[in-house]
Amino acid sequence: MSGAKGNLAVGQSGGPTVAINSSLCGVIQEARSHDEIGEIYGMVHGIEGLLKDRFIDLRRHPVEVIEGVRKTPSAALGTARYKVTPDDYERILEVLKLRNIRYIHYIGGNDSADTSLRLRKLASDAGYELHVIAVPKTVDNDLCVTDHCPGYPSAARFVTMAIRDTGRDTEAMGHYGPLKLLEIMGRNAGWLTAAAALAREEEGDAPHLVYLPERPVSIEQLVEDVKNCYEERGRVVIAMSEGAQEAPGKTFGEDYAPVDMDAFGHRMKGGVGEFVVALLRDRLGIKVRMDKPNYLQRSMMICASPVDLEEAYRVGREAVREAAAGRMEGMITLVRDPGPGYHCSLGVAALEEIANKEKKLPAEFMNEAGNYPTEAFLSYARPLIGGPLPPYTRLSKQFV
Amino acid sequence: MSGAKGNLAVGQSGGPTVAINSSLCGVIQEARSHDEIGEIYGMVHGIEGLLKDRFIDLRRHPVEVIEGVRKTPSAALGTARYKVTPDDYERILEVLKLRNIRYIHYIGGNDSADTSLRLRKLASDAGYELHVIAVPKTVDNDLCVTDHCPGYPSAARFVTMAIRDTGRDTEAMGHYGPLKLLEIMGRNAGWLTAAAALAREEEGDAPHLVYLPERPVSIEQLVEDVKNCYEERGRVVIAMSEGAQEAPGKTFGEDYAPVDMDAFGHRMKGGVGEFVVALLRDRLGIKVRMDKPNYLQRSMMICASPVDLEEAYRVGREAVREAAAGRMEGMITLVRDPGPGYHCSLGVAALEEIANKEKKLPAEFMNEAGNYPTEAFLSYARPLIGGPLPPYTRLSKQFV
Numbered sequence: 001m002s003g004a005k006g007n008l009a010v011g012q013s014g015g016p017t018v019a020i021n022s023s024l025c026g027v028i029q030e031a032r033s034h035d036e037i038g039e040i041y042g043m044v045h046g047i048e049g050l051l052k053d054r055f056i057d058l059r060r061h062p063v064e065v066i067e068g069v070r071k072t073p074s075a076a077l078g079t080a081r082y083k084v085t086p087d088d089y090e091r092i093l094e095v096l097k098l099r100n101i102r103y104i105h106y107i108g109g110n111d112s113a114d115t116s117l118r119l120r121k122l123a124s125d126a127g128y129e130l131h132v133i134a135v136p137k138t139v140d141n142d143l144c145v146t147d148h149c150p151g152y153p154s155a156a157r158f159v160t161m162a163i164r165d166t167g168r169d170t171e172a173m174g175h176y177g178p179l180k181l182l183e184i185m186g187r188n189a190g191w192l193t194a195a196a197a198l199a200r201e202e203e204g205d206a207p208h209l210v211y212l213p214e215r216p217v218s219i220e221q222l223v224e225d226v227k228n229c230y231e232e233r234g235r236v237v238i239a240m241s242e243g244a245q246e247a248p249g250k251t252f253g254e255d256y257a258p259v260d261m262d263a264f265g266h267r268m269k270g271g272v273g274e275f276v277v278a279l280l281r282d283r284l285g286i287k288v289r290m291d292k293p294n295y296l297q298r299s300m301m302i303c304a305s306p307v308d309l310e311e312a313y314r315v316g317r318e319a320v321r322e323a324a325a326g327r328m329e330g331m332i333t334l335v336r337d338p339g340p341g342y343h344c345s346l347g348v349a350a351l352e353e354i355a356n357k358e359k360k361l362p363a364e365f366m367n368e369a370g371n372y373p374t375e376a377f378l379s380y381a382r383p384l385i386g387g388p389l390p391p392y393t394r395l396s397k398q399f400v
Numbered sequence: 401m402s403g404a405k406g407n408l409a410v411g412q413s414g415g416p417t418v419a420i421n422s423s424l425c426g427v428i429q430e431a432r433s434h435d436e437i438g439e440i441y442g443m444v445h446g447i448e449g450l451l452k453d454r455f456i457d458l459r460r461h462p463v464e465v466i467e468g469v470r471k472t473p474s475a476a477l478g479t480a481r482y483k484v485t486p487d488d489y490e491r492i493l494e495v496l497k498l499r500n501i502r503y504i505h506y507i508g509g510n511d512s513a514d515t516s517l518r519l520r521k522l523a524s525d526a527g528y529e530l531h532v533i534a535v536p537k538t539v540d541n542d543l544c545v546t547d548h549c550p551g552y553p554s555a556a557r558f559v560t561m562a563i564r565d566t567g568r569d570t571e572a573m574g575h576y577g578p579l580k581l582l583e584i585m586g587r588n589a590g591w592l593t594a595a596a597a598l599a600r601e602e603e604g605d606a607p608h609l610v611y612l613p614e615r616p617v618s619i620e621q622l623v624e625d626v627k628n629c630y631e632e633r634g635r636v637v638i639a640m641s642e643g644a645q646e647a648p649g650k651t652f653g654e655d656y657a658p659v660d661m662d663a664f665g666h667r668m669k670g671g672v673g674e675f676v677v678a679l680l681r682d683r684l685g686i687k688v689r690m691d692k693p694n695y696l697q698r699s700m701m702i703c704a705s706p707v708d709l710e711e712a713y714r715v716g717r718e719a720v721r722e723a724a725a726g727r728m729e730g731m732i733t734l735v736r737d738p739g740p741g742y743h744c745s746l747g748v749a750a751l752e753e754i755a756n757k758e759k760k761l762p763a764e765f766m767n768e769a770g771n772y773p774t775e776a777f778l779s780y781a782r783p784l785i786g787g788p789l790p791p792y793t794r795l796s797k798q799f800v
C-alpha cells in the first residue's frame with residue numbers, strides 16, 4: 001500500500017479464552033483505519049507462525065467474518081506456548097524484513113509479554129524499526145500493573161455460575177450428596193477461584209469454603225473447616241484452586257501421590273481435587289462429589305462477561321493506536337476509574353514491568369482463616385462479570 | 401376447601417435437572433385451577449418428606465415465587481433417592497390419610513416411577529382412593545415409552561456447547577494440546593454422550609470420536625481409532641460416557657484399577673475418563689487433557705434448552721389434568737408428532753411400563769464402528785436442544 005510505513009502482524013499466545021478473539025478483532029478493525037499500516041498479517045500459532053513465515057491475510061477477510069470471529073471463543077489464529085531464544089533471533093529478523101513487518105501485537109499473558117520484549121530488543125539491537133505493543137490476556141488475572149486482564153472476567157463469570165448452579169444441586173440432594181468440590185484453574189494465582197464467592201447472594205449459599213494458592217491452609221485446618229461447616233448446615237460446597245497449598249510452595253497432596261499407581265506402571269498424580277476428595281472421605285467418612293470443568297472455564301462462550309468482551313476489544317484497538325502514534329513498546333493496561341460506577345480507562349505499561357512477573361491475590365482479599373475472600377475482593381471482582389446473574393428463588397422452608 | 405375432593409402432594413426425586421422445577425411449577429399452576437383439588441403440598445425431599453410428614457404449603461406461595469422457581473435450576477423441594485419398602489407402607493398410608501392426600505405427582509425417572517407404582521398399589525390394596533400420575537424427568541433419557549425425558553434436552557445442550565467450545569480450544573492449541581476427552585454422564589445409557597455429536601457443524605469439527613455404554617469397543621480398537629484420527633488431522637476430541645464399555649457389561653479400565661492406590665490406603669478407582677487418559681498417554685505417548693464437568697451437566701441453567709423448559713412445564717400440568725379427570729395411575733409421556741417441524745403431543749403410559757426399566761440407545765443410532773452417532777440419532781436429538789447454537793466462524797487457512 002502506498003504511503004504505508006510497513007505491515008502489521010498480530011498473534012495470539014498461551015491459553016485461549018472467550019475474549020481473545022475480541023482483542024484480535026479490535027486490532028484488525030483499528031488497523032484498517034490507519035494509513036501508515038499496510039498489510040495486516042495474522043501469525044498462525046503465534047510466534048511459531050512468525051518463525052515459519054506462516055501468516056494469513058486479515059485485510060482480505062470480509063468485515064462480517066472478522067465480526068463473526070469476535071463472537072467465537074478460543075484463538076482464531078491458533079495459539080502457541082513457544083519460548084523464543086537467541087537462536088531464533090536471526091530467523092525472526094529475516095521474516096520481519098521479508099514481510100516488512102513494523103508493528104507487532106502479541107495478545108497474551110506474562111510469557112507472551114516476554115516474547116514481545118525479546119522481539120523488541122532484537123529489533124532494537126539490529127537497528128530495525130519495530131513497534132511492539134502487547135495486548136493483555138489471561139484467565140489467571142496475574143499480570144502486573146493492569147487492574148485486571150481480559151479473559152479473566154469471563155472465566156470468573158463461568159466459575160460464579162458453575163458454583164451457584166452446582167451449589168443448588170448440592171442443596172437439593174440433602175444427605176444424599178452433602179459435599180461437593182469444584183476444582184478451579186490457577187496453579188499459582190487464586191484470582192479465578194476467589195471469583196466463586198461472587199455466587200453467594202444469601203447467607204448459606206454456596207460456596208462455603210474457598211481455598212487458593214496464595215493462602216496455604218494446613219490439612220488439619222481444611223478438615224476442621226469442612227467438618228464445622230458440615231455440622232452447621234449439613235452441606236458444604238468447596239471452591240478449590242488446582243494450585244491450593246497446604247504450606248507455602250507445597251500443593252495439597254504433593255507428598256501423598258503414590259508412585260506407579262496407574263494402570264500402565266506410570267507415576268500418576270491426581271490433582272488437588274482428587275486428593276482432597278480422598279482426604280475428606282477418609283477423615284469424615286463422607287463421599288465428596290467433584291466437578292472439574294477444566295478447559296470449559298476458559299472456553300464456554302455462553303458464560304462470557306459482556307464487560308470482558310468489550311474491554312478485550314478496546315485493548316486490541318488501543319494497542320494499534322499507540323503503535324500508530326509512535327510508541328515503540330509496551331502493553332496496554334486497564335486502569336479502573338475511581339467511580340462511582342465501574343469504568344476502566346486505558347494505559348500503557350513498559351513490557352519490562354509485565355514480562356515473567358506474576359501478580360498474586362493480595363492478602364487483604366482473603367479472610368484471616370484463609371478460607372473465604374473478603375468484601376474487598378468482591379467489590380473488586382463484582383463489576384467485571386457484567387451485572388447480576390439471572391435471579392433465582394427459593395420456596396419457604398416452613399413445614400405445614 | 402369446600403368442594404375439594406382432597407389434597408395434592410407433589411415431590412421431586414433422583415438427580416436434579418434445570419427443568420424439574422418447570423414441571424413443579426406446571427403441577428402447581430394447573431392444580432390451582434381445579435376445584436376438586438384442595439391444598440397443594442410440596443413433599444420436602446421427595447418420598448422422605450411424605451414419610452416424615454414434612455410438607456410445605458405451595459398454595460400459600462405467591463404466584464411470582466412459583467414463577468421464579470421455574471427459572472431456577474435444581475429441585476426446589478429437595479430430592480431423594482430413597483426406595484420405599486413394604487415396611488414403609490403403613491406409615492405412608494397414615495400420612496396420606498392424616499393430610500387427606502388424594503393426588504400424588506412424583507417427578508423423576510425409573511426409580512421414582514417405581515415409587516409411584518408402590519404408592520398406587522398400597523393405596524389400592526388399602527382401598528384408599530389415590531390418583532398417582534408421575535411426571536417424567538431424567539438427564540439420562542432412559543425412560544421407556546416416552547419419546548424423550550424432560551431434563552435430557554437441557555443436559556444435551558450443555559454437552560453440545562461444551563464439546564463445541566472445548567473443541568475450539570483444542571483446535572487453537574495445535575500440537576501443544578492435540579488430544580482432549582470430555583467425560584459425560586450416563587452409566588448405562590449413552591443418550592447424553594451421543595448428544596456431543598450435535599456440536600459438529602463442519603467436517604473436522606469436534607467431536608471426532610464418541611463412545612458409550614451400549615456399544616462396547618475393545619481397548620485395541622479405541623487406541624486405533626484415536627491414532628488414526630490423530631494422524632489424519634493432528635487433533636482428536638473424544639466424547640466418552642462415564643459408562644463406556646470395552647466389552648458387554650465391562651466398563652473401560654475395570655480390570656486395571658490398582659488396589660490401595662490412594663493416599664489413605666483406600667482402593668480408589670479412577671473413572672473411565674482417567675483410565676482412557678492414562679491408556680492413550682501410554683500407547684500414543686501424548687498427554688490427553690480432560691474436562692469432567694460432572695454435575696454441571698445437569699445444573700447449568702444458562703445452557704437450558706427452551707424446548708425442554710416448556711415441555712417440562714407441560715408434562716407437569718398434564719399430570720394434574722389427567723388426575724383431575726379421574727385417571728388413577730400412569731406417567732405422562734411425550735409423543736413426537738410425525739411433522740413436518742418438531743412438536744410433541746402428550747400421552748400417558750402405565751407405571752408398569754416405566755418403573756425399573758431402561759431404554760437404551762437403539763443400535764441404529766450408532767455407526768458400525770461404534771465410534772460416532774448416526775444421522776438418525778442427530779435427527780432425533782437436534783430439535784430437542786432448541787434451535788441452532790449461536791454461530792461461530794473461522795478464518796481462512798490460506799497462508800500469505
